Amino acid sequence: MTARVALAPSVTRDDIISAAYNLDWLFERKATAENPVDTFVSDDEKTQIDVVHDDVVSLDYCVVKGEEVNVKDAVSGIRESLETVSSADAVKAYKDASSGPDKISALYLLGVASGDDPTNDAVATFKRALSDDDEDVRQGAIVAIGYVGGAELQKLLEETAANDESEAVRKDAKLMLEGLVRHSS
Secondary structure (H helix, E strand, O other), X not given: OEEEEEEOOOOOHHHHHHHHHHOOOEEEEOOOOOOOEEEEEOOOOOEEEEEEEEOOOOEEEEEEEEOHHHHHHHHHHHHHHOOEEOHHHHHHHHHHOOOXXXXXXXXXXXXXXXXXXXXXXXXXXXXXXXXXXXXXXXXXXXXXXXXXXXXXXXXXXXXXXXXXXXXXXXXXXXXXXXXXXXXXX
């Protein structure tokens, strides 16, 4: 099983290292410029925790891999030890956003926080963002959808690729759709 946990933008690398220590994770590999991922393993070595430093969306998040029970335990430990962002938190941030950059930041959080199974509210938020007057917000939604995938969001990308007023947005939606289709096959 694999799970992804979005970390709040305020979480620092020192916070992550401290949480890892408190959770008895063993440090396995340090992030580099070529591979921006800190890798930890649980003390029983049954669970791998990758802390991804994602420059595309300027966010950090954890990808937890292992058997279901171990992944659930690790995710619970992360949520108890660090400030995290849920899909509902990100939807609220989008609704509260008053500027294009704030909307884009909220969309990136939503993409990372949604995992592989977006909520109805997340899908509705992406749909709303793909019809925003601001082209940058629409492109931000396309990038964020790339972190989620799924049939409903692929349909939204198809509609955007066919109908958006901006050639750049149509092109980006088509490219993301092709990537998602390739990834899901």
